[in-house]
Amino acid sequence: MKLRLAAALALSAPTLIASGYDKVDPFIGTGGEGHTFPGAVAPFGMVQLSPDTDTGCQIRDCYSHAAGYRYDDPTIQGFSHTHFSGAGHSDLGDFLVMPVSGDAVPLEPGDPKVPESGYRSRFNHADEVAQPGYYAVTLADAGVRAEMTAGTRVGVHRYAFPAGKAAHLVLDLRSSLYNYPGKILWSSLRLHADGTLTGTRQTRGWAPDRQLFFAIRFSAPLTGHAFVSTEKDVTYKGFQGPGRGSDALAERAGRALVARLDFGQLSQPLEVKVALSSVDEAGALANLDSEAGGFDQIRAATRQAWTQALGAVDLQAPAPMAKSLYTALYHSLLAPSVAGDADGRFRGPDNQVHRADGYTFRSTFSLWDTFRAEHPLLALVQPQQTTSEIVRSLIDSRRYSPDGILPVWQFQGRETWTMIGYHAVPVIADAYLKGIRGFDADAALDAMVASATYAPYGGLGEYQRLGYVPIDREPEAASKTVEYAYDDWTIARMARAMGRIDVAKQFEARAGNWRNSFDPKTGFVRARLASGAFRTPFNPTAINYGSDYTEGNAWQYSWFVPQDQEALFRTMGGDKAAVAKLDAMFDYDNSKLDYSHAEDIAGLIGQYIHGNEPSHHVAYLYDHAGAPWRTQARLTQIVASQYKPTPDGLSGNDDLGQMSAWLFFTGLGFYPVTPGSLQYAIGRPFVERAVLNLPDGKRFTVVADGMAPGNDYVGQVALKGRPLTRSYITHDEIMAGGELRFVMQKLPNKRWGTARSARPYSMSSARE
Amino acid sequence: MKLRLAAALALSAPTLIASGYDKVDPFIGTGGEGHTFPGAVAPFGMVQLSPDTDTGCQIRDCYSHAAGYRYDDPTIQGFSHTHFSGAGHSDLGDFLVMPVSGDAVPLEPGDPKVPESGYRSRFNHADEVAQPGYYAVTLADAGVRAEMTAGTRVGVHRYAFPAGKAAHLVLDLRSSLYNYPGKILWSSLRLHADGTLTGTRQTRGWAPDRQLFFAIRFSAPLTGHAFVSTEKDVTYKGFQGPGRGSDALAERAGRALVARLDFGQLSQPLEVKVALSSVDEAGALANLDSEAGGFDQIRAATRQAWTQALGAVDLQAPAPMAKSLYTALYHSLLAPSVAGDADGRFRGPDNQVHRADGYTFRSTFSLWDTFRAEHPLLALVQPQQTTSEIVRSLIDSRRYSPDGILPVWQFQGRETWTMIGYHAVPVIADAYLKGIRGFDADAALDAMVASATYAPYGGLGEYQRLGYVPIDREPEAASKTVEYAYDDWTIARMARAMGRIDVAKQFEARAGNWRNSFDPKTGFVRARLASGAFRTPFNPTAINYGSDYTEGNAWQYSWFVPQDQEALFRTMGGDKAAVAKLDAMFDYDNSKLDYSHAEDIAGLIGQYIHGNEPSHHVAYLYDHAGAPWRTQARLTQIVASQYKPTPDGLSGNDDLGQMSAWLFFTGLGFYPVTPGSLQYAIGRPFVERAVLNLPDGKRFTVVADGMAPGNDYVGQVALKGRPLTRSYITHDEIMAGGELRFVMQKLPNKRWGTARSARPYSMSSARE
CATH class of the missing domain: 2.70.98.10 (Beta-galactosidase; Chain A, domain 5)
Known part of the structure; x- marks a missing residue:
């Protein structure tokens, strides 16, 4: 028996x-x-x-x-x-x-x-x-x-x-x-x-x-x-065989x-x-x-x-949220997928066969999407082998690129030239700054600089000459200018960490180029002509292909200065004005707008478009303006309206894990607004408890006391038992293990996280 | 200075x-x-x-x-x-x-x-x-x-x-x-x-x-x-790159x-x-x-x-003939051309990349043409490296063939399925029997047998069942039957030399299959239906695609029994009848025939078509009938009318060296009517003197005494100073070095080479 x-x-x-x-x-x-x-x-x-x-x-x-x-x-x-x-x-x-x-x-x-x-x-x-x-x-x-x-x-x-x-x-x-x-x-x-x-x-x-x-x-x-x-x-069929x-x-x-x-x-x-x-x-x-x-x-x-990969986290949450979060983690672990053969050979951007030297070549790089939260999530839950292989794949892709630059949107080793920016750059910089190794950092920095200075790509010649991309030479120039400036900042960060001060200085200067596309008069990021004038007519709500913006309009793109939100807010008239503008964005009456002609515009909350990436960091920006309770409120609103544990449960394309990675971070209570800063802005958790099982056996636990429907605000936060008064935590704090404890409550705590020193990273005020 | x-x-x-x-x-x-x-x-x-x-x-x-x-x-x-x-x-x-x-x-x-x-x-x-x-x-x-x-x-x-x-x-x-x-x-x-x-x-x-x-x-x-x-x-052009x-x-x-x-x-x-x-x-x-x-x-x-390759022969001949003959040698040394890379890799018939193990892969195999004289010429002037590499390339081509058979008409490793037969088989057999080594003879024989028994190819299923290819199942059935039978004989020859008696017996039996396509009533090779009846109507002068024949008609194809011309002549009614039929072919009044609809039908002398391969051995067949002086007359006629040292100097496609190899052999006075027999039928020389510089330093010299316009007949022949009374020489006699001396004269010597024992190889009478 x-x-x-x-x-x-x-x-x-x-x-x-x-x-x-x-x-x-x-x-x-x-x-x-x-x-x-x-x-x-x-x-x-x-x-x-x-x-x-x-x-x-x-x-x-x-x-x-x-x-x-x-x-x-x-x-x-x-x-x-x-x-x-x-x-x-x-x-x-x-x-x-x-x-x-x-x-x-x-x-x-x-x-x-x-x-x-x-x-x-x-x-x-x-x-x-x-x-x-x-x-x-x-x-x-x-x-x-x-x-x-x-x-x-x-x-x-x-x-x-x-x-x-x-x-x-x-x-x-x-x-x-x-x-x-x-x-x-x-x-x-x-x-x-x-x-x-x-x-x-x-x-x-x-x-x-x-x-x-x-x-x-x-x-x-x-x-x-x-x-x-x-x-x-078929005009000619040749001779017939057996x-x-x-x-x-x-x-x-x-x-x-x-x-x-x-x-x-x-x-x-x-x-x-x-x-x-x-x-x-x-x-x-x-x-x-x-x-x-x-x-x-x-x-x-x-x-x-x-089972092992999903074991990166143990979650305790209401069943629908647990389902959404584990599925989000699952979706974030699909790409960049293996593209090289078991024997190490792979097909590169030059359409030729190469051999990966001791690693597995990966591709499916949807970098405009995934540099934001997907790669930071991998750097957290799959830091060593996966992220190191991703960086090596990026470096080898550049090595075999006919243009000598890093991938833009690549799959199976083949470049598609989709979307904008050189966002392989923040992926590499973030990984390097987080201490992930196993790749040639000098080759990586060379590739990053080459990609940021290749004149034939995306108006980079003019960008380097003028400090912005002119819209009469290159479409979507406003989006390009602000995204390039952020990418440039990540090059500077990595170069400085490597002691390559010449490179750091060059790109720190470029990191301020977003200013050249900001129009103080309207308060929006806009595209300039080569002459220096802003292009007119200007309609901040219009979404059109070939406009000043990439899959969006001035409302979404005017927030993209993740390297220096503080300076952006100053140009907008200060924190209060910034908060008011953020509120205006979320509360915009869009009932008369029709964006059905544009792909990828889905998940609208006013002019906030959760179904597409330019908005993804925006709800967290209240933290940068000293109003974290507004971030908490917006996250409650977004999670409730944009995600469901059902087939129609994603409000926009998952974009190779980016939509999912956003939810996963947000569910745990923090989000990488500025990859390369080594910080995560604190939002509000949607789990009762989450244990991140870190690769070296350490554990980082998130606990939310008082989690219940209606308790949507953070009353207080403690890290390793000590009160945490700032609205961010650092990557090192997570990797060291310990406990991040939230106390959830019905009413906002409008004092927490308000001090200027309590706010997440901005390069203007950074003291490093 | x-x-x-x-x-x-x-x-x-x-x-x-x-x-x-x-x-x-x-x-x-x-x-x-x-x-x-x-x-x-x-x-x-x-x-x-x-x-x-x-x-x-x-x-x-x-x-x-x-x-x-x-x-x-x-x-x-x-x-x-x-x-x-x-x-x-x-x-x-x-x-x-x-x-x-x-x-x-x-x-x-x-x-x-x-x-x-x-x-x-x-x-x-x-x-x-x-x-x-x-x-x-x-x-x-x-x-x-x-x-x-x-x-x-x-x-x-x-x-x-x-x-x-x-x-x-x-x-x-x-x-x-x-x-x-x-x-x-x-x-x-x-x-x-x-x-x-x-x-x-x-x-x-x-x-x-x-x-x-x-x-x-x-x-x-x-x-x-x-x-x-x-x-x-272009319906979809994708995204634009730099x-x-x-x-x-x-x-x-x-x-x-x-x-x-x-x-x-x-x-x-x-x-x-x-x-x-x-x-x-x-x-x-x-x-x-x-x-x-x-x-x-x-x-x-x-x-x-x-200079080195053309140095295989030193010629003394009238300038136009020297030009034609050296150009013929040049043309015969172009294919099968190198198709593998310097590192040994090559693309095979399966369109995949393989590596040649210690040799250079060659392709451009126009085998239906070149098995006749081009490969025998290479076996004489480039015996070891070139011919050995050719055989290795054929074996590897079979190894990587999706059908598991030897090439038919291949270039750059890719099969075209052009023309008929499995004529890689006589190429390999002839090389092996001539003592050329450096390849795996067992693998070669396996490949030959596989190619001769692959039912889906060219009616081979029915051929094996019926002993002939039935025209109601497969076009050009008469040509296929007689060519298969010859190829089969070469398999048997090689198998016997290797001691593979079982294989030899199987293919010796098949070597007689030409009889199943010979119609004694009309005296022509014809195609049978699966029922056994010959297909009607029958017109021995018609040339059409999909007819009983391949690029030809009954006149040309009725002579293709190189392994047993003696038996063929018996079925035709004996030597006299054969000579009469040969004369009828050459002397046919073709003034009312129009073959302009068919490619590759050029160089007509009656029904003899020198511009295409099926006729190439025919002028030498008088030797087999005991009338070498008729061969000599016909060669004089063919060389004068079909070759010139001018741009329009070839009467048909050179066919990767076959037309040229015919001239080269004929110019020296002998021709390989039956590759695999190790014999060359003797014709008449067109040079005053030719020295074949053999690979091991030996020399074989042809001398034509009395060479002059009008002296178109061979009076007597001596090999190494001794009278040669047979109308063939052997491969071993050439490779041993020595002198073949012709005495040319105005009138034919009708007695020379007439004895039955003096005639070139036929399997019916072979004593080995």
Whole structure:
């Protein structure tokens, strides 16, 4: 009896330490504007194996399917291996696989409105399961139970086909996300003698020239196959190889390929193990072999990895908040994802293959978003290996960049030139200043300086000459000027810490350039012409492409001086004026404004736009004006209105973890307003208790006494048992371990944190 | 004085041993149907740097420009780096460079009929120089003297621009040979910080999916550049990188790229050193560095290499014949060309990168043509390294073939599936039987058997079942049946020599399969249906695609039983009937036939078609019928009518050396009718004296006493001073060294070589 029980336990999943694993809900953000995906992925995994509900988008409506899956859609088109988590523009959806049962195997996806018109299938959310590293659904039309799991560089499908029906897979190389006509430049399929299937696809999408390779092994032998080209208008087809007139070729290449793979009737579920590589097919094959085991083994290993990664924090909070926060942590641990092969090779910005020297190359850098809170969060919960590898990847990306500069928006090693700034710079500086090592700091500083002085990029030539980006030479000039000035300040900070005083002085001077874009008359950051005049007409509420601003207007961008909010507030007329202007922003009557023409403008509170990044630090700025209780009130307002533990629970694109990292920090009661300052502005916690399990065994605990509905203000704060009268804590204080204790109350404490010396970092008043 | 003289000598080209170098005329075959190119190439070089006179062909008329250059054309469009020598179908013309002088730099080639309408330029043949490894021309419109040379993996251009005018190059990645719409799948350009230019192009041409990379260094610094995309109708262009709105980008990718490269006014000629690689840009860069020096140094090294290679024979013949024969030897030493990088890496038939283990991978295998005389010639004049590397390349090609079989028509590692048969098999067998080693003979035999038994290829499934290829299942079935049977015989020969008796017996049986396609009633080789009946209607003079035959008709194909001509002649009714039928073929009145619809049908003598390969052994078959004097008469007739030392001097495509190898052997007085038999049928010499300088220092000398116009018959033959009464010599007799002496006379010696035992090999009567 006892023996039988032990055997039964051994067959079940390995016993796990309790953690946030079960509280994560990957469906959060898969509806609304979140653009997250529900499928299977390992922490920072190269493979994101997830259902695509519709890839048939055309131009404008692609946006809604940026992550392939849309919660409201009635059908699943298939399961593809690459997805961004929360991107505002998109690509990927590589190598779509769909099971089909029975004799008829459609090779077109069909119309979602016409059931059984193609290989797509209806499904019910009741039949779905999504966990970190695991996704399952029943495909109603095919009668197939589909399960997905993923390792670092592999994805494993498991399909239980209905008894008595032939099992098939469709592998559709024509399917892709943001699949504009002409996107698929080339693709190929090759069946090896041992039954392994390899292939490649070259696409012209967001990355204008991207190659991805795959290798697939099946748990059952193929009984037949067809590699079909549906391309029309091929002027010259060359000579025919073996299998003339047949689709049962050993290989096929073309611009529109779809494969039918037959397995006959199966007595066991079919497992399909897929590895990817940006390098070559040999890389994909080696990646396939580098992670041992089948579905259950990969799933268990990834579950273990997630349990460990999510164990960075132990949370005690109301169930909906715990769900939101653990899911936020989960979403923040997806990118920058592994982009290099198991053997160290990777494809760089020059589209050539290089070898990472003793580390794993990572990509998916959405830096305009993620320099704010996502990278500071990683520097806290994954400081050494992950952050060090990120910095090494950035340095190597610059080394192999045709322009000799750091990444802007890169994935799979390929640059997209999306958004503005050189925000790899604050990521590196923040990591270095936090004591994270394992990279060549001199090479890093060289790369940062090179990126900040490369004249052909984003008006940097004029910026260096004039002290601002002129709007008659370069669009979105106001946003660029203020963001460059902040990035410059982080270069100065790192250079000073390295003793490179010449560089520090040069960039400290540039850090004040935001002043050149501030208009004291209107009180807004605005764009100047090369002549020096501000561009007119000026409408602080207008949001347009090619305007003075990037995805925003003067209201959001006038707060972007994280290196020197104190000086900004002075130019605005002092703290009181700043507070009044902040209030005016949040309380703005936007009922008559229509921003539906602009992507990424979602989550409005007046002119505060939580769904997009320029606003993310703004609620904390009351701290800088000596009014932390206003920060607390605004955070209460934002968290209540912008996050829900439901599919439509993110008010904007998650942006590769930035929206989630904002919530995670905010939930714990502090936020990195100024990466590079080594400080976190204190807000208000949304947890009863949180223990950060720091890498060296230390623990930093946040406790909120009196946490209850309505107790939305901080009465007092204590650090390690001593009263904390300032509205910030430092990175060192967290890393040293200890307890940060809040007392929550119904009414604001309007005196706490008001003293000038109590406010977070500003370079004007910094004494270091 | 003496010192100065020595210095002057040292500056000039190295002193060379007298050889055929100066007698080679690369223009032979550049007019008419020869499809050779006049440009610079090293022996078996990867780079064929040659002028393209017009790459603007559309579908049908591409044929005339298969080698890029056509002697009759009035303009040169540019100089590209890859060309086939004499192919009947085409591709290549990669990376076209054209110098332009002055301020206006057109980026389109312009119309050849409208001078100065584009970057193309008029030229005069009087200004052209072509030598092995060297080509020069004056571009009249640009006023530029252009010189080309090539090493193994590099090509070097040298352009002398007119004084006082700015120097530019146009690099047109849109230009290609057989440039059907849609051929250019993708291309890219990248300018490195040190001025090196790299790039790639992926094409869908004869090879349905081919990538080629280049690296270029210039002797003068770039003063400016534009990378221009002329592609229209790009649905989605992505985001703009640095240099927004400018073409002065560090990199550009697209489907239609052209680069303008500026050098300002130059006081020295501009040298442009280009390396290629099928592997990657790193491979191209390494290949660039692997061959030291500039134009003069590379030219001198290649001249030395040609002098040595052409030194395989010392000829004494009338000047026109010496020119034709040395040029023939030159043309036979161009392919199979080096396709692997200096570091051993190469791209295989699976489109993946592999490493050659201690040898250099070669490709450009036009095997249906070259198994006949080109490979036997290489086995004689380049036996060890070249032939051994060829066999190793064939074995590795099979190893990495998606179909697991040997190449059919491969270049740059990529299979085209052109023509029929598995003629890598006789190439390997002939080499092995001639004692050439340095490869894995077991792997070779495995590859040969695999290729001969792969059912999906060319009707081999039915061939194995029925003993012939049925025409209702597979086109060109008669040609396939007889060619397979010969290939099978060579497998048997090699297997027997290796002691693999089981394999030998299997393929000896198959070697008789030609009988299943011979129709005794009509006396022709014909195609049968699967039912066993011959297909009707039957017209022995019809030449059509998809007919019973490959590029020919019953007249040519009915002689293809090289392994057993004796048995064939018996089925035809005996030697007399065979001689009569041979005469009927040559003497056929073709004045009413029109074969202009079929490519590659050129050089007709009755129904004998010297411009295409199936006829190549036919004139020697009189030897097999005991009438060598008829062979001698026919050779006199063929050489006089089919070869001239002029641009239109080849009556058909040179086919990667096969037309030339035929002439070379024939000029020396013998020909390999049956590769694998170790015999050469004796014809009649066209030289006064020829010394084959064999690799181990031995010499084999052919002397023709009494050689004079009208003395077209062989009176007697002596080998090493003893009368030779048989109409063949053996490979061993040649390799042993010695003298083959012919006495030429006006009247035929009808008794010589008539005895049955005096005739060349037939398996029916072979006693081994």
